[in-house]
Amino acid sequence: xxxxxxxxxxxxxxxxxxxxxxxxxxxxxxxxxxxxxxxxxxxxxxxxxxxxxxxxxxxxxxxxxxxxxxxxxxxxxxxxxxxxxxxxxxxxxxxxxxxxxxxxxxxxxxxxxxxxxxxxxxxxxxxxxxxxxxxxxxxxxxxxxxxxxxxxxxxxxxxxxxxxxxxxxxxxxxxxxxxxxxxxxxxxxxxxxxxxxxxxxxxxxxxxxxxxxxxxxxxxxxxxxxxxxxxxxxxxxxxxxxxxxxxxxxxxxxxxxxxxxxxxxxxxxxxxxxxxxxxxxxxxxxxxxxxxxxxxxxxxxxxxxxxxxxxxxxxxxxxxxxxxxxxxxx
Numbered sequence: 001x002x003x004x005x006x007x008x009x010x011x012x013x014x015x016x017x018x019x020x021x022x023x024x025x026x027x028x029x030x031x032x033x034x035x036x037x038x039x040x041x042x043x044x045x046x047x048x049x050x051x052x053x054x055x056x057x058x059x060x061x062x063x064x065x066x067x068x069x070x071x072x073x074x075x076x077x078x079x080x081x082x083x084x085x086x087x088x089x090x091x092x093x094x095x096x097x098x099x100x101x102x103x104x105x106x107x108x109x110x111x112x113x114x115x116x117x118x119x120x121x122x123x124x125x126x127x128x129x130x131x132x133x134x135x136x137x138x139x140x141x142x143x144x145x146x147x148x149x150x151x152x153x154x155x156x157x158x159x160x161x162x163x164x165x166x167x168x169x170x171x172x173x174x175x176x177x178x179x180x181x182x183x184x185x186x187x188x189x190x191x192x193x194x195x196x197x198x199x200x201x202x203x204x205x206x207x208x209x210x211x212x213x214x215x216x217x218x219x220x221x222x223x224x225x226x227x228x229x230x231x232x233x234x235x236x237x238x239x240x241x242x243x244x245x246x247x248x249x250x251x252x253x254x255x256x257x258x259x260x261x262x263x264x265x266x267x268x269x270x271x272x273x274x275x276x277x278x279x280x281x282x283x284x285x286x287x288x289x290x291x292x293x294x295x296x297x298x299x300x301x302x303x304x305x306x307x308x309x310x311x312x313x314x315x316x317x318x319x320x321x322x323x324x325x326x327x328x329x330x
Contacts, residue, residue: 027062029071031330038129038325045319052325053078053135057094066102074112078135093146100154108152108170115152115168117145119190119199120222123233124253126264127287129323130303138305140249140270140283141237142218143203147184148174163193180208198223214241229257245273262289282306297327 033056039049057074074094093112100106108115117125117132121143125132132145152170172184188201198221205216217240224233237249253266265286272278287301301323 027060027069029058029060032057032059034327034329036128036325036327038323040129040321040323042321043319051077052129053133068098068100068106070098072096072112078133096150103156105153105155108150108154111148111150112146114143114145114147114150114172115170115188116143116186116201116203116220119168119188120201120220120235121145123197123222123224124235124251124266124268126233126253126255126266127285127301127303128289128299128325128327129287129301129321130283130285138283140268140281141251142239142242142244142246142249143220143237147172149176152186163191163196165189165191175209178206178208180206182206183209195226196223210243212241212243216241216243218242231255242273245278247271247273260291262291263287264289280306295329297329299323299325299327301325 034054035051036053037049037051039047040052041047054077055074057072059072059074060070062069062071072094073092075090076093077090094110096108096110096112098106098108121132121141125139125145130136130138132139132141132143134146150170150172152168154168155166157164157166168186168188168190170184170186170188171182172186173180173182175183184203184205186201186203188199191198201220201222203218203220205218207213207215210216219238219240220235221238222233222235224231226232231254233253233255235251237251239246239248249268249270251266251268253264256263266284268283270281272280283303283305285301285303287299289297289299291297302321304320
């Protein structure tokens with residue numbers, strides 16, 4: 001681990017003068033990142049103060065005669081990545097390109113945050129300490145926030161007085177030696193208007209990735225409505241042949257912004273195929289974020305889990321918790 005850390009540090013130090021030297025160019029990479037600390041009070045665990053996450057990245061965009069290239073690389077540190085996660089304490093968690101040309105659409109190539117999270121799950125994944133991050137206390141969704149080896153195509157946007165409509169298709173291949181060229185195949189339709197958005201996604205996981213003989217199909221539908229300073233979002237995750245025998249998961253989230261303060265509350269419920277063997281699991285979260293300015297945010301968050309008879313995630317204890325935190329962004 002120390003060897004990997006030293007290598008990553010060397011790459012960062014080498015990249016900093018390059019970013020500075022190219023700062024005069026519009027397409028030059030821009031350094032960004034954050035440092036996140038919290039005090040956590042979790043049932044059945046000792047009180048803990050921690051730097052629970054830190055990010056450091058370079059991103060930028062290049063445009064020329066209808067061609068657009070957007071690039072992003074990001075290192076993430078967390079001392080909470082568990083053995084069940086594919087990510088280590090320090091991970092190059094984003095490394096991707098978006099290449100698009102005029103009215104032909106474009107491609108996403110690389111790894112990192114999935115389009116499924118960006119387009120659907122981000123609507124209800126609104127909290128800081130209890131979220132879909134691998135370092136988080138956990139969540140009830142089957143969908144993961146990050147994916148390895150992604151290739152996606154998105155169509156041009158079709159705009160009218162009724163709103164905007166476009167489509168996406170993606171292949172994710174985290175395993176390159178299982179005789180399946182498409183480990184996960186995703187198809188998505190997106191509709192956006194001024195106050196209402198609707199996204200439908202279908203993901204199919206090849207049985208070669210699973211301990212079962214059937215492909216796993218997961219439908220997700222997400223929408224949100226915005227009026228004044230309120231945003232109400234909802235998501236439904238519907239499973240067919242889930243290896244964990246999960247039938248469906250539902251979530252709602254309500255946010256309200258007042259000047260530089262954001263209030264958020266959300267509720268998730270997971271149901272299994274057989275209620276005789278496994279009870280419903282629920283998660284309720286409430287949070288308040290105070291944005292001192294564009295760089296500093298303070299937050300308070302509480303979560304109540306109902307997770308018997310089994311744990312929600314292999315990465316954490318998923319116990320009731322209260323968190324007080326500080327975020328510095330640059």
